[in-house]
Amino acid sequence: MGQSRDGADPVSLYSDHGIVLRTYKLGEADRIVVLLTRDHGKVRAVAKGVRKTRSKFGSRLEPCSHIAVQLYSGRGELDIVTQVESIDHFRPIREDLDRLRRAVTLLEAVDQVAQDREPSPRLYQMLLGALRTLAAQNPPLVVAGFFWKLLALEGFAPVLDQCASCGSSGPLVAFDLDHGGVLCASCRRGGPISADALDLLRLILGGKLGQALEEPEGLAATELEGIATRALEATLERRLRSAGLLDA
Amino acid sequence: MNSVYTQPVQDLIDELGRLPGIGPKSAQRIAFHLLKVPEQDAVRLAHAITEAKRRVQFCETCFNISESSQCELCADDRRDVSMICVVEEPKDIVAVEKTQEYRGRYHVLQGAINPIEGIGPDQLRVRELLERIRDEAVKEIILCTNPNIEGEATAMYLARLLSPVGVTVTRIASGLPVGGDLEYADELTLGRALEGRRAVEAG
Ligand SMILES: [Zn+2]
Ligand SMILES: [Zn+2]
Numbered sequence: 001m002g003q004s005r006d007g008a009d010p011v012s013l014y015s016d017h018g019i020v021l022r023t024y025k026l027g028e029a030d031r032i033v034v035l036l037t038r039d040h041g042k043v044r045a046v047a048k049g050v051r052k053t054r055s056k057f058g059s060r061l062e063p064c065s066h067i068a069v070q071l072y073s074g075r076g077e078l079d080i081v082t083q084v085e086s087i088d089h090f091r092p093i094r095e096d097l098d099r100l101r102r103a104v105t106l107l108e109a110v111d112q113v114a115q116d117r118e119p120s121p122r123l124y125q126m127l128l129g130a131l132r133t134l135a136a137q138n139p140p141l142v143v144a145g146f147f148w149k150l151l152a153l154e155g156f157a158p159v160l161d162q163c164a165s166c167g168s169s170g171p172l173v174a175f176d177l178d179h180g181g182v183l184c185a186s187c188r189r190g191g192p193i194s195a196d197a198l199d200l201l202r203l204i205l206g207g208k209l210g211q212a213l214e215e216p217e218g219l220a221a222t223e224l225e226g227i228a229t230r231a232l233e234a235t236l237e238r239r240l241r242s243a244g245l246l247d248a
Numbered sequence: 249m250n251s252v253y254t255q256p257v258q259d260l261i262d263e264l265g266r267l268p269g270i271g272p273k274s275a276q277r278i279a280f281h282l283l284k285v286p287e288q289d290a291v292r293l294a295h296a297i298t299e300a301k302r303r304v305q306f307c308e309t310c311f312n313i314s315e316s317s318q319c320e321l322c323a324d325d326r327r328d329v330s331m332i333c334v335v336e337e338p339k340d341i342v343a344v345e346k347t348q349e350y351r352g353r354y355h356v357l358q359g360a361i362n363p364i365e366g367i368g369p370d371q372l373r374v375r376e377l378l379e380r381i382r383d384e385a386v387k388e389i390i391l392c393t394n395p396n397i398e399g400e401a402t403a404m405y406l407a408r409l410l411s412p413v414g415v416t417v418t419r420i421a422s423g424l425p426v427g428g429d430l431e432y433a434d435e436l437t438l439g440r441a442l443e444g445r446r447a448v449e450a451g
Contacts, residue, residue, distance in 0.1 A: 022364050027269045054425050058434025062397050063364075089436045094397065097404040104363045104401075111364075242363035246405065 020065045021111040042114040045079040060084045092135045101246040108242045139213040140221040147228035148204045177231045196220035311356040313338045328352040330387040360398040388416040
């Protein structure tokens with residue numbers, strides 16, 4: 001390759017670890033792969049020939065895969081995948097519809113939040129941790145827990161122990177992120193929240209995510225996932241398409 | 249964006265750019281190619297497109313592409329009606345037919361579940377598949393969707409949906425491509441190939 005206008009070498013190879021967030025078909029047999037990398041943030045790269053049965057990449061570049069990857073960075077917006085090794089292909093997720101549904105929801109949210117080529121080691125570790133948890137035990141609150149942590153990472157710290165509007169101590173019956181958290185009956189805004197769901201939310205945001213993940217399937221868990229999804233969608237100003245699509 | 253081309257050329261580029269797998273650069277390249285070819289070649293292409301659109305429809309039973317309301321495969325009464333091979337697209341039927349290993353019928357979903365694109369089971373020909381299972385003498389459903397995440401999500405969804413129906417549901421096996429080298433196989437494929445190993449008959 002030639003020289004760029006400013007004379008610096010425009011071409012370089014680099015290695016990183018990454019998680020495949022999504023892929024798009026490109027041309028006859030290629031794909032564009034969107035990766036959340038550990039050191040380079042969100043990267044879009046072309047994987048040539050990956051849709052062919054005999055591709056050297058095989059299944060390694062499927063969404064959700066954790067990989068060690070070598071990329072070639074040219075002048076364009078898209079890098080090129082040159083080598084891939086699998087770190088974890090999360091087979092339990094790929095082979096269980098319920099886990100897969102949850103994983104895809106996490107991947108879509110991260111794709112929306114992550115910035116191109118802006119490293120966020122915290123986000124990377126959060127996603128990797130959530131996928132590992134999902135593969136190991138599939139707890140009901142994994143998506144809700146992840147979304148609330150994601151909102152916290154984006155700077156939201158909702159008030160949970162008193163009314164965010166008047167400061168009254170209860171009963172707290174509604175939740176609205178724009179108004180700072182939970183609200184009492186006279187200040188109510190946004191959507192309703194049950195006492196059980198609020199208890200779970202306090203666990204998640206109070207540094208007891210592990211304990212929250214032990215909680216069994218139940219109405220409060222489903223409710224909290226719904227509230228988290230709406231809060232995240234409002235923040236992103238965009239619907240999460242995978243949320244609820246495969247709910248049985 | 250202001251177009252640098254005259255309107256007819258820009259229209260052609262725009263239309264070509266809507267085709268799957270054709271980016272703006274390819275659309276431009278094809279458009280300029282078409283402007284260079286003799287007029288009768290361009291007319292032949294336009295005619296082929298309109299004729300195909302006019303004469304080809306989807307089979308009312310299996311949603312394969314067809315010249316009449318029933319495709320040739322559904323109309324062929326020598327084929328085994330007890331098996332339905334479920335595929336994503338009509339082109340997958342061609343691939344399975346080439347194996348000469350299958351004599352049953354097909355069902356084309358016209359896509360795959362893709363949660364991130366917002367494509368769910370309602371946008372696929374799933375309801376029609378259930379109706380066929382109810383109405384026809386089906387004993388086995390072979391899930392022959394792509395071995396990628398969308399195809400697998402679709403297969404898992406259908407397996408769950410069909411489990412109370414009382415038909416045998418099978419999934420095509422994953423394995424190594426014949427003629428390839430083992431060392432290049434990815435871990436998931438090789439793992440599944442090991443799992444699906446068979447006893448070797450002493451010849
Ligand atoms: Zn209040
Ligand atoms: Zn047919």
